[in-house]
Amino acid sequence: MWLPIAFGVLFFLPVGVSAQTTNSCLDCHLVLDPPQKVSREEAAKDIHFQKGLNCTSCHGGDATNDDPNIAMGRAKGFKGKITRAQVPALCGSCHSNGSYMRQYNPSLRTDQLSLYVTSVHGKLFAHGDTKVAVCVDCHSTHSIRPPADTQSTVNPVNVAETCSRCHGSADYMKGYKIPTGQFNDYSKSVHHEALAVRGDLSAPTCTTCHGSHGATPPGVASVSAVCSTCHVFQAQLFDASPHKAVFLAMELPGCVTCHSNHLIAHPTDEMLSTGAGSVCVKCHLDGDAGFLAAQDIHGKLKKLEAAISRSDQILDQAESSGMEVSQARLQQAQGRDALTKARVTIHGAQVEQVNSDVQTGMNVAEATYQAGVAALAELNYRRKGLAVSLATIILVLIGLRFYIKHIESPSTARHGDSST
Amino acid sequence: MSSEKPVHRPSDDSPEKPERRRFFGMFLGGGLFASAISFLYPILRYLVPPATVDLGGDSVVAARVGELRRGSAKVFPLGNRPALLVLGNDGEYHAMSAVCTHLNCTVQYLADVHNVWCACHNGRYDLTGRNISGPPPRPLEQFDVHVRGDEIVVSRQRNS
Amino acid sequence: MSLSAKVRNWLDERFVWSELTAPLKKKTVPKHKYSYWYFLGGITLFLFMIQVFTGILLLLYYRPSSNEAFESVQYIMTRVKFGWLVRSIHSWSANLMVLTAFMHMFSVFFLKAYRKPRELTWLSGIVLLGLVLGFGFSGYLLPWNTVSFFATKVGTEVAGQVPVVGHGIMVFLRGGEEVTGATLSRFFGFHVALLPGLATLFIGLHLLLVQRLGMSVPKSVEAEWKTLPKERREMHFFPNFLLRELSAWYVALAVLGALAAIWPWGLGVKADPFAPAPTGIRPEWYFLFMFQTLKVLPAKLGPLDGELVGILAFSVGALLWALLPFFDKDGTNRPRRWIMGAGIFVLTYMVAMTIYGYFAA
Numbered sequence: 001m002w003l004p005i006a007f008g009v010l011f012f013l014p015v016g017v018s019a020q021t022t023n024s025c026l027d028c029h030l031v032l033d034p035p036q037k038v039s040r041e042e043a044a045k046d047i048h049f050q051k052g053l054n055c056t057s058c059h060g061g062d063a064t065n066d067d068p069n070i071a072m073g074r075a076k077g078f079k080g081k082i083t084r085a086q087v088p089a090l091c092g093s094c095h096s097n098g099s100y101m102r103q104y105n106p107s108l109r110t111d112q113l114s115l116y117v118t119s120v121h122g123k124l125f126a127h128g129d130t131k132v133a134v135c136v137d138c139h140s141t142h143s144i145r146p147p148a149d150t151q152s153t154v155n156p157v158n159v160a161e162t163c164s165r166c167h168g169s170a171d172y173m174k175g176y177k178i179p180t181g182q183f184n185d186y187s188k189s190v191h192h193e194a195l196a197v198r199g200d201l202s203a204p205t206c207t208t209c210h211g212s213h214g215a216t217p218p219g220v221a222s223v224s225a226v227c228s229t230c231h232v233f234q235a236q237l238f239d240a241s242p243h244k245a246v247f248l249a250m251e252l253p254g255c256v257t258c259h260s261n262h263l264i265a266h267p268t269d270e271m272l273s274t275g276a277g278s279v280c281v282k283c284h285l286d287g288d289a290g291f292l293a294a295q296d297i298h299g300k301l302k303k304l305e306a307a308i309s310r311s312d313q314i315l316d317q318a319e320s321s322g323m324e325v326s327q328a329r330l331q332q333a334q335g336r337d338a339l340t341k342a343r344v345t346i347h348g349a350q351v352e353q354v355n356s357d358v359q360t361g362m363n364v365a366e367a368t369y370q371a372g373v374a375a376l377a378e379l380n381y382r383r384k385g386l387a388v389s390l391a392t393i394i395l396v397l398i399g400l401r402f403y404i405k406h407i408e409s410p411s412t413a414r415h416g417d418s419s420t
Numbered sequence: 421m422s423s424e425k426p427v428h429r430p431s432d433d434s435p436e437k438p439e440r441r442r443f444f445g446m447f448l449g450g451g452l453f454a455s456a457i458s459f460l461y462p463i464l465r466y467l468v469p470p471a472t473v474d475l476g477g478d479s480v481v482a483a484r485v486g487e488l489r490r491g492s493a494k495v496f497p498l499g500n501r502p503a504l505l506v507l508g509n510d511g512e513y514h515a516m517s518a519v520c521t522h523l524n525c526t527v528q529y530l531a532d533v534h535n536v537w538c539a540c541h542n543g544r545y546d547l548t549g550r551n552i553s554g555p556p557p558r559p560l561e562q563f564d565v566h567v568r569g570d571e572i573v574v575s576r577q578r579n580s
Numbered sequence: 581m582s583l584s585a586k587v588r589n590w591l592d593e594r595f596v597w598s599e600l601t602a603p604l605k606k607k608t609v610p611k612h613k614y615s616y617w618y619f620l621g622g623i624t625l626f627l628f629m630i631q632v633f634t635g636i637l638l639l640l641y642y643r644p645s646s647n648e649a650f651e652s653v654q655y656i657m658t659r660v661k662f663g664w665l666v667r668s669i670h671s672w673s674a675n676l677m678v679l680t681a682f683m684h685m686f687s688v689f690f691l692k693a694y695r696k697p698r699e700l701t702w703l704s705g706i707v708l709l710g711l712v713l714g715f716g717f718s719g720y721l722l723p724w725n726t727v728s729f730f731a732t733k734v735g736t737e738v739a740g741q742v743p744v745v746g747h748g749i750m751v752f753l754r755g756g757e758e759v760t761g762a763t764l765s766r767f768f769g770f771h772v773a774l775l776p777g778l779a780t781l782f783i784g785l786h787l788l789l790v791q792r793l794g795m796s797v798p799k800s801v802e803a804e805w806k807t808l809p810k811e812r813r814e815m816h817f818f819p820n821f822l823l824r825e826l827s828a829w830y831v832a833l834a835v836l837g838a839l840a841a842i843w844p845w846g847l848g849v850k851a852d853p854f855a856p857a858p859t860g861i862r863p864e865w866y867f868l869f870m871f872q873t874l875k876v877l878p879a880k881l882g883p884l885d886g887e888l889v890g891i892l893a894f895s896v897g898a899l900l901w902a903l904l905p906f907f908d909k910d911g912t913n914r915p916r917r918w919i920m921g922a923g924i925f926v927l928t929y930m931v932a933m934t935i936y937g938y939f940a941a
Contacts, residue, residue: 230541463662
């Protein structure tokens, strides 16, 4: 047993993992099998190692001594493997200490532990449940990277996957009485597409709505508050709408009732209709005020969409015939903006509000349609002008031909002239 | 166009009837005149400059002095994209692109908080276009403002 | 005295040119089955005059700076009355002029009109062809849209591949290392000042030579007329040939008008130097055969870069083509046949590679 260790010591002695003093722990643990193994890469990239901390900062013991009995001895404060139950307190012993953390990064928050105890994880943990998430489950043990690092498990782009390691596993979550399809649902959502696919870091992930250290699902009344941090207009309109009071009374969460919480798909006009895909008919009965309003609004949106499309078509036609319609195309953008605005205004559930936006859009669509008509009329005018020009040219050509024939006819032939 | 030979006129001994020659003459003369008009008319109209001096891709008169009150703004077209002219509370004009750098919605000026706001996802910019809160990843492109007489001219910043 | 005679007299007294113009009245044009090919030179000249005229009209509104070029062309197309017509005629006429110039050159080649004493006419014509291609290349950039930006980038890149002097040539053409607003300024200068000046010079030379030497008659017709002198036909230049020439010019005018009105020239999208090149970028059709050749050549031919071999081959080929009259001196039959063969090969190759390049997406 000493042989591999001695071999390891001789072989890896020159390797200074993070520029500091030699680390007798790594000398062995780099080559041991898992679970004792710490990989070289982990050791190099881990933020604690990079800041000059080492194994003994958490595990105790003595890293300068090659003798395992001393290095891992009780006398040097060696704690051995840290159990799950010990983790939060251990991490918090530094990370909640403001004056200690200040030496490393003054702007790092130090309230993680205090938030944790308010979270669902923390509360269950306090009751002795060690299956719940503790610090290392999300941050990893020896390869902790700052959240800004794209390879960090807590980088916004990776957070959903990190949470789903437990919350997506039906097996692991057995006995907790909460669903495990959230990650699947979220993966199909527009937010996931924005964040993970398009790289838009402003899009929300699990922690944006649930919190990270204080992770708790938002209460029914506060769901809309969460969504409204980005979707301000929709929230304001909703709060002023008749739905707000009703939803509160029926204990329905605001935005989620129509848009779902995790599987937030791209909204369609069909959601406002009264047919398939409608969310209104989930509550409204056939013929009631809300039902009729939904029909009205849906009809108006569809009308505007059709008007914009009609304009697009005529502009396409003009453009493919060679007419220049870029100014009209620009104006079309305003029409599309009006349609987008109308689709936001529906959250106020007032037909007149939606109507005014629709009307703006219709005016623009009408103007661009007329521009297309004018372009086609201009095209016609050009072709007529061309026909006139060609006619005059042909006149000239006929005249020239007869003139040539005339001056070259046999009756006027002279020596040197040639007949045609 | 043709050089008439003064020596021997074809008309003198031509067996053709004079009417026929006149007919061709009309064709040729009339045709030449008509085709000349059909060329000259477009050219002369072309030479007359149109009412609008240019498409305003580079610089445009955004507003007149006195049009904006302090703490208000105006969206106007600069070339192909919308732009924003703000008259701040301090009396300074600021001009910037009105296309939000997040998802291209058109931004607006909020007088009560003195900054530029995007209604789509609550992005905020200060009056120099810097993105200060919310999703926008980049600042808004800045434009130069010059007051010329009673015209406020906004132009793209000179680059190489 | 008729009015026109009075005017001519008045001018003659002040320019004293009757001695010079008298021979012109007697000028004749040979009339044979190949006479129709004589029109091509004149049509090319006519199209050049159209280009100068429409070009001057465009100059009234065009702005040659990278910030404003595209917008100014857009302005001409949309705001200026009949601006679309002037611009479309300019673009179509440019392409037709290149076509007729090539047709004129090939007809001279196959009718062997370059033989002594017309070697200088041939050489000045080759220079004029080069100038026409230069007009096309420089003019193509001026609207500053995506296709023109990238076509210029690729074209000047190829020029940069020439050994030793290539980089210098490329920097000279581009006005820098990259295609920028400086390139636009430079190309504008070439297009409206340098090239027109040179073209005027060489057109003057070319026409002078044609006037002095008269029209060449193909060998076969020459031989026929030698044996049967009575068959010889000549047409007066004034007014017979000239009227026919003017008819041809009027037809060209009609064709241009129709093309401009029915297929107006497109504008595309303003160039964005930082955007990646769109797929399928290629130069205008008259450069396509060279472009396609360079594309199909393998990366390496022996120790040499494939593209370099292509460029050198074209350069050497062009040089040999220019020196043609000195190979085909009148006399033995042997040079005549393989020159004919070479001509057919070159024409076929150019047409085939152009078609290939057009359809290869």
